[in-house]
Amino acid sequence: MKLQRVLQYAKFLLAESIEEGEIAVDATAGNGHDTLYLAEIVGENGHVYSFDIQQEAIDATTNRLIDHQLDKRATVILDGHQHVAKYVTETIAGAVFNLGYLPGANHEIITTGETTIQAIESLLSLLKLNGIIVLVIYHGHEGGKTERDAVLNYVSNLPQKYFQVLKYEFLNQKNDPPFIVAIEKTRKTHFDPK
Numbered sequence: 001m002k003l004q005r006v007l008q009y010a011k012f013l014l015a016e017s018i019e020e021g022e023i024a025v026d027a028t029a030g031n032g033h034d035t036l037y038l039a040e041i042v043g044e045n046g047h048v049y050s051f052d053i054q055q056e057a058i059d060a061t062t063n064r065l066i067d068h069q070l071d072k073r074a075t076v077i078l079d080g081h082q083h084v085a086k087y088v089t090e091t092i093a094g095a096v097f098n099l100g101y102l103p104g105a106n107h108e109i110i111t112t113g114e115t116t117i118q119a120i121e122s123l124l125s126l127l128k129l130n131g132i133i134v135l136v137i138y139h140g141h142e143g144g145k146t147e148r149d150a151v152l153n154y155v156s157n158l159p160q161k162y163f164q165v166l167k168y169e170f171l172n173q174k175n176d177p178p179f180i181v182a183i184e185k186t187r188k189t190h191f192d193p194k
Ligand SMILES: C[S@@+](CC[C@H](N)C(=O)[O-])C[C@H]1O[C@@H](n2cnc3c(N)ncnc32)[C@H](O)[C@@H]1O
Pocket: 027, 028, 029, 030, 031, 032, 033, 034, 035, 051, 052, 053, 054, 057, 079, 080, 081, 082, 097, 098, 099, 100, 101, 102, 103, 109, 110, 111, 112, 115
């Protein structure tokens, strides 16, 4: 038996909860790897909304989709994920975050606890029953531990009646390896759209 690596497990969780024809969100587009993966899962009849605050990331993601002829399946948005509710009103089947900075770009432009939590809150109310939000938490960079702790504190306090929260982490790896937090909605909440 081989334990799934962190990125592999994140993909597995998304593929388990998102079906062909559904809506998904990539909250941190970056170089577009996750947007492309979600576009493949949702198929021709589904759609992906992908967010990033850097034009560089928007361009990289758009180009990756075009290269794979999947650009019609995604809307790539130059705005912070904390504003997701401005753009997405449909029920979503799943969402993914890769926290931290854009590899190969300015390491000072990072996700932050405050806006990440705002985005999670908005996404939770759009999430279908048994849908999932997957966060890959990188915390080795400056500011990473503050965000990690804020997010862990927030998700640990989500009501058990409505959500199951999982942490998937290798405990004996050096150099602050990334880990996963996944939130599954197990019951409809009073703030879900009717
Ligand atoms: C670790 S990278 C994402 C990597 C990406 N998933 C990929 O496949 O390449 C984190 C990204 O989050 C973006 N970001 C930072 N704050 C953000 C915010 N408030 N809303 C959306 N994206 C944000 C950064 O610009 C950066 O591109």
